[in-house]
Amino acid sequence: DGGITQSPKYLFRKEGQNVTLSCEQNLNHDAMYWYRQDPGQGLRLIYYSQIVNDFQKGDIAEGYSVSREKKESFPLTVTSAQKNPTAFYLCASSISQSAKAQHFGDGTRLSIL
Amino acid sequence: GQNIDQPTEMTATEGAIVQINCTYQTSGFNGLFWYQQHAGEAPTFLSYNVLDGLEEKGRFSSFLSRSKGYSYLLLKELQMKDSASYLCAVRDGDYKLSFGAGTTVTVRA
Numbered sequence: 361d362g363g364i365t366q367s368p369k370y371l372f373r374k375e376g377q378n379v380t381l382s383c384e385q386n387l388n389h390d391a392m393y394w395y396r397q398d399p400g401q402g403l404r405l406i407y408y409s410q411i412v413n414d415f416q417k418g419d420i421a422e423g424y425s426v427s428r429e430k431k432e433s434f435p436l437t438v439t440s441a442q443k444n445p446t447a448f449y450l451c452a453s454s455i456s457q458s459a460k461a462q463h464f465g466d467g468t469r470l471s472i473l
Numbered sequence: 474g475q476n477i478d479q480p481t482e483m484t485a486t487e488g489a490i491v492q493i494n495c496t497y498q499t500s501g502f503n504g505l506f507w508y509q510q511h512a513g514e515a516p517t518f519l520s521y522n523v524l525d526g527l528e529e530k531g532r533f534s535s536f537l538s539r540s541k542g543y544s545y546l547l548l549k550e551l552q553m554k555d556s557a558s559y560l561c562a563v564r565d566g567d568y569k570l571s572f573g574a575g576t577t578v579t580v581r582a
Contacts, residue, residue, distance in 0.1 A: 393570075402477070402560065402572035403516070410568075418569065450515060457568040458503065464515035 363387065366451050366465035372473050373438065373445060381436045381468045383451035391457045392434040396420060397448040397467075409434055410457050438470065446471050477573035479561050484579045485551055493546045493559050493576045501566020507535050507546045508560040510575065516560055520546070548578070556580045 364385045373379045385392065391410050395403040405418030409428040423442025428434055434453075438445045448469050452462040476498040485491040497505070504523040508516035522528055522537035522544060534547040548555055558575040565571065 395572075400574060402574045403562075405569060405571070408569070419571075460504070460521045461506070461518040462570065463518070466515050 364451060364453055364463055364465035366449075366468050368468060369466065371468055371470045373470060374473050376440045378437055378439050379470070381438070381449055381451075381470070383434045383436065383465060384432055385434075385453045385463075385465075386432060387453060387455075387463065388431070389453035389455050389463075390431070391454045391459070391462075392428065393452040393454075393462060394418075394424075394426065394434070394436045395450045395452065397450060403450060406436065477561055477563055477571060479559075479573040479576045481574070482577045482579070484581060487551055487553060487580055487582050489551050491548045491551060491578060493548070493561075493578070495544045495546070495561035495573060497542050497544070497561070497563045497573075499542075499563050499565050499571075502539060503564040503566065503568055505535075505537055505544050506562040506564070506570070507533075507544075508562065508572075510558045510560055512558075519559075551580050553580050553582065 367382045393408040394406040397403050404420050406424050407426040409415035412431050415426050415428050425437045448467050450467045451465040454462045479495045507519040509519050510516040520535035527536045532549045537544045558577050560575045561573040562570050
């Protein structure tokens, strides 16, 4: 089945540690996105990529990094510089940046130990 | 960034109709989206409007007025499974999507 796979479902980070969230899609979509969702708030855009080997900062990129070496994969690293990383992280993809819909993965819930 | 406002909560009875309003201010406009999100799950796409007017899809309809910066999502014949958060999102001139905080709809028997 085609879709977007995020892993792990739950992740715990220690102080000063970098962690990487995985996002893989087999939909042949060009565009991929990372969002952060906090309780009672809407989704906020962290980074997005419209094509392989290219990505742009979203509204809250500080403390995060990404790569887009393959079309199917868009991993997000939460660095130690991100002081409040506890949140629900959602990856999405769309056939192009102007597509009618973005399709979301099931999310990764990150917590601090 | 965008300013997107929608009510925090709404409650309705099974079988009834509920209308969720969304107002927005944006620099450039490339479409308005509605998503449904059940607690702890990923959002699922409901509707897309880029031109003024009403789009109907089964029990769900979405309306857009670009001149007023206004949209609504209409849910008809409410079912218990419709209890969820409904997210309004606007795509700007750079094709970035900005989301409202969501409206939690509770359907009562």
